[in-house]
Amino acid sequence: MSARENREVRLTARPRGIPQAEHFSVVTEPVAAPGDGEILIQNRYLSVDPAQRGWANDEGNYSAPVPLDTPMRSLAVGEILESNVAGYRAGEHVYGWFGWQRYCVTTPEAVLRRVTPSRLPLSANLSVLGMNGITAYLAFHGLGDPKPGEHVLVSTAAGSVGSFVGQLATIAGCRAVGLTSSGEKAALAKARYGYREMINYRDVADLGAAIRAACPDGNDIFFDNTGGMIADAAIRTMRLRGRVIQCGTAANASWTPTPTGPRPEREILTRRLRWSGFIIFDHLAEFETAAAQLAELALAGKIVHDEEILPGLDHAPGAIARLYRGENHGKLIIAVD
């Protein structure tokens, strides 16, 4: 029996749309000792991701909704304290599905990757070496098929994925332009994330005209994390045989009922677009390779990663709403106290 006290951030009410602080409760409970085949992990950093909106909701989705009164589903990086599994040792760090809580008793199925000690900070395993960096890497290269000299447009360009896409596009010899929600983030993305031009979409009267001005030759790749009106305008700037990568749909707070917008099928046809959806969980087999390549780029100083770390579990309940308000700078992470 462990005498440790767990603190869990439980989903206690089912949101419609964006989860707010009131949909969660922070609960203190004793930690059960790990049984046979289980490990006890002390979480150090918890991830805050746009996808958590979908996991908290009960809409048709790509993963089952989080059950009520259980810790919010999340990625985390932590240290193994006790192990009843051969091959996992106390003191090792791991990255995986450990939830919004201080301690996690789980099986190795929840572990996505062992964390190799490196000069990169432990939290980097939730950003550049985590789902965000790996998503940017695999989606951009796998679905974008970038060629040197091509033009790339990215929505939420200063966000946890977009901040890597701009850098990867530039490394690939492309010209990257980004969209973001504030002048401050636009400046950051130009200074740090490889973007040639940035558009603050909250500050323009005509989004289509702003994109055409920043991308006078159109776009070969649109890396989209938002959908909605930004996507409507962006796909109308695509060049022939352009690729649209749908990596998120953050622009619409709710998909019940389905929101409407201008029909895209004529654009897809006349521009011969290829519009593909990307979900990182289809790509677990490519995970280790992508993380190794990103670590190499990060250690060589070729790719930077910005993290906004909220101090303490009490920040978790409001963190998803904060993300959707666009207030974070780079990857939003919770440090476990």
Add this chain to the structure above:
Amino acid sequence: MSARENREVRLTARPRGIPQAEHFSVVTEPVAAPGDGEILIQNRYLSVDPAQRGWANDEGNYSAPVPLDTPMRSLAVGEILESNVAGYRAGEHVYGWFGWQRYCVTTPEAVLRRVTPSRLPLSANLSVLGMNGITAYLAFHGLGDPKPGEHVLVSTAAGSVGSFVGQLATIAGCRAVGLTSSGEKAALAKARYGYREMINYRDVADLGAAIRAACPDGNDIFFDNTGGMIADAAIRTMRLRGRVIQCGTAANASWTPTPTGPRPEREILTRRLRWSGFIIFDHLAEFETAAAQLAELALAGKIVHDEEILPGLDHAPGAIARLYRGENHGKLIIAVD
């Protein structure tokens, strides 16, 4: 100077949406003799295609609009009567951009393919060996990536392209289900075009439910010639990593202003779809090979082609509207009188 009289079906008014008979005039004119580098063709059969709507309109499109007071742009098959070009002989048949008219004086650039004499009728060069068969072949195989056992849904399944897609899907070992606009065409498509099930979308109260009933396991490929509400329902039946081929957008009579519909981006994301536009004119280099393979299938009786041949040029002005009313059975062709 040739003493021949040409009859031209000219576009004389700019339509918005579907061109009607009143947008055309049939004009009689003397035929000019072919100059240096020109050939004189006597058209035998003229093609009627959904794409002609776009060519007649002045909307943003994938080809320039047909100038007013000139013969309507169309594919045709005809016989060379006089040639001032080395390598083209009187008596040969050719397929190409000869327009809605009895005679055409043009250069070899307008010729897409020489017509090899075969046991197939001359009109087959506008259907199974023409743009329609070749579009079905290249779009289905090139963008659909069909695998045996996969499930394929096709809109306008009894139409000039869809009638081949059902057969090609069946030849590829897939299960094909089609949508069409009448019970009669549904029966035809089941009897002749390889479709396991057919849905008459004008006869169902709930299109989504009808598709789910006919495709209980969902769809891996949606070959779409319509867009609109049919596409809205169809993409919501796609299986993970399904492929949507946008080959036409016949459901909407006008794209000015852009019609609205339920947003697709969440479906693209959560189902990991790949939605691609196909336009045959990108694929001229693959044309000859595809035609040869289709000819082989047709001569072996593995693929059937149905044509509705309207007798005489006077039928041309109303023919596009007839197509959009869904009244034709198979490929709509005008025999030149």
